[in-house]
Amino acid sequence: MASSLKVLGPLLALLFPLCGLLVHSQNISWREFVKRHHPSTNWEFSKYKCSDLMRERGVSKDKNHIFVYTVWHKIEHICIRNGRGHYRNVYIWAPYPFKTLKCYRENSKNNYKDYKSYSYIEFHCGMNGFVDGIEDMQLLEDISN
Numbered sequence: 001m002a003s004s005l006k007v008l009g010p011l012l013a014l015l016f017p018l019c020g021l022l023v024h025s026q027n028i029s030w031r032e033f034v035k036r037h038h039p040s041t042n043w044e045f046s047k048y049k050c051s052d053l054m055r056e057r058g059v060s061k062d063k064n065h066i067f068v069y070t071v072w073h074k075i076e077h078i079c080i081r082n083g084r085g086h087y088r089n090v091y092i093w094a095p096y097p098f099k100t101l102k103c104y105r106e107n108s109k110n111n112y113k114d115y116k117s118y119s120y121i122e123f124h125c126g127m128n129g130f131v132d133g134i135e136d137m138q139l140l141e142d143i144s145n
């Protein structure tokens with residue numbers, strides 16, 4: 001019995017970090033954030049239009065909305081503390097700018113005005129240690145058409 005505990009102890013210690021990955025993959029707030037704010041990088045940034053994205057993502061009820069164009073892992077790593085775990089329930093300014101698409105509703109219909117820029121973004125890290133919202137933005141450079 002004691003020998004099996006000696007074998008199982010280190011094995012369980014190695015598997016414990018994987019449990020965090022499983023929880024993260026099922027995290028609704030992270031998945032919802034990605035669905036609402038992260039367009040695919042398979043298309044060129046210049047091809048995206050607010051009216052299409054708002055309708056496609058089902059966020060057309062919002063008067064204004066922000067999309068962040070980057071590979072998803074750059075957003076995911078915002079809440080990681082130099083390999084020592086995750087920031088929880090705090091606001092973090094990203095150390096680098098992102099391409100952003102801000103959508104402003106033009107009128108009572110679902111028509112939106114596009115505003116593209118490079119901006120620094122302040123993200124909110126949720127209680128689970130992953131990005132779940134955008135708090136603020138600081139314009140670096142306008143790249144609108």
